[in-house]
Amino acid sequence: MPEKIYIQWFRQDLRLADNPALSHAAESGSVIPVYILDQVHGGDHRPGGASRWWLHHSLKALDESLQGNLNVFQGDPKQILQSLLEKHRASGIFWNRCYESWSRNRDASIKQFFKEKGVEAESFNGSLLWEPMEVLKSDDTPYRVFTPFFRNACLNAPPPREPLPVPKNLSLLKSELSESVESLGLLPKVPWDRKIEPHWRVSEKGGQEKMLEFFEKGLMHYKESRNFPAKSYVSRLSPYLHQGQISSNQAWYGGLDKHSGKNLDHFLSQLGWMEFSYSLLYHFPDLPTKNLHRRFDAFPWNDDPKRLELWKKGLTGYPIVDAGMRELWQTGYIHNRVRMIVGSFLVKNLLLHWKHGERWFWDCLVDADLANNSASWQWVAGCGADAAPYFRIFNPVSQGLKFDPDGAYTKHYLPELKKLPGKYLFSPWEAPAEVLKDAGIRLGTDYPHPVVPLKESREKALEAFSMLPKTKSS
DNA sequence: TGAAATGTTGGGGCG
């Protein structure tokens, strides 16, 4: 009797190691590994430009590690899976769970559809340490504050799955129905990806290397040094985690194996913040579009496309903000400290709605992740869970002086300011004419004047926030 | 995972 055939449906788990669905499929029979670019669900939050670039290379790498047996499709997953199933007489289909509301609806419908046809359809937890449906307060409502979520609930729950090995003796099948990765058209038409390409090695192996490098060189300095964007003490694992080239479980246990103490605790709690974001997205499916604290619905946001454009291009006249926005454009990534600074600036100095920041990050970040991106923007704006209070407005001058003290980060992305002395690097408008001249800078020509005045814009924001209704509701 | 305004303290200069 021939071996049974199963479909492994890859989604945000583009790896062979620690992949519960794949391991299960491999133990059950021959495997048809499948990726489907879903063109039906997701709406505005289908992968943005940078994510599509990442996805392209992810799929190429995955195909390679499957010896060219990855089957690639685009369209409606249910139809595609159905025709594959019929064509190859597969006995079942396995996948690791996603948590966006449309994914959950789609997957539930697919599962029901196949089960009714007598086909095995089973999903697994492949990407979270603790799944949202398991982490609730004692009254069965979701947590809205990080610390009790992580300390009391997660850390007291049963420990996460230990990473699984790459399945042995994978018996892979390639379907003649498969398209090529190229046919998905994930690469940009204008080749802007050349500038971000050198910064990343997009593959499961690249993720493993990045993780090991972080454990060897970064983690022991993590608590103190992760705030300094010129230093390489952050993990830069977020894009790999988003697309599933590495799993949180690998990062969690990898860290625990090699380290202990406060540096490790801070790294684990960063993984905890991702869990928290996923929990929020799961329990509050409107998180990407609606203020979690609804009293912010009345906020008098500015409508100012010109200022938004200056922010996007890194032309606000505030060097630490502009450096961050150019890092984003040039590398598809921003250091976390600088994300908070540029976010605070957009929302609190320019008074532009956080959704504009969310959209731009969604398109530009290689780690664009619905849960993390929307939870973080709401956090920055003050309307999110456990959010930065509205009055916490970052001063881009003092933040620059504090976290980029020698200016290395800022000067790297703003070479036009290379000769400006450190004292004025973060506030060039305050530099005496002589100093500017010596540095070869004509304000307004070589580098912009500040788009808004710092003090007044801060005061405006505080006033606007103070006008909001005080009612606490969600 | 702020910043600015306001309050407090203590040392030194000076009449």
Place this chain on the structure above:
DNA sequence: ACGCCCCAACATTTC
């Protein structure tokens, strides 16, 4: 020696 002022250096509170 003493009071007074100035002000840096913290500490507290307010937004």
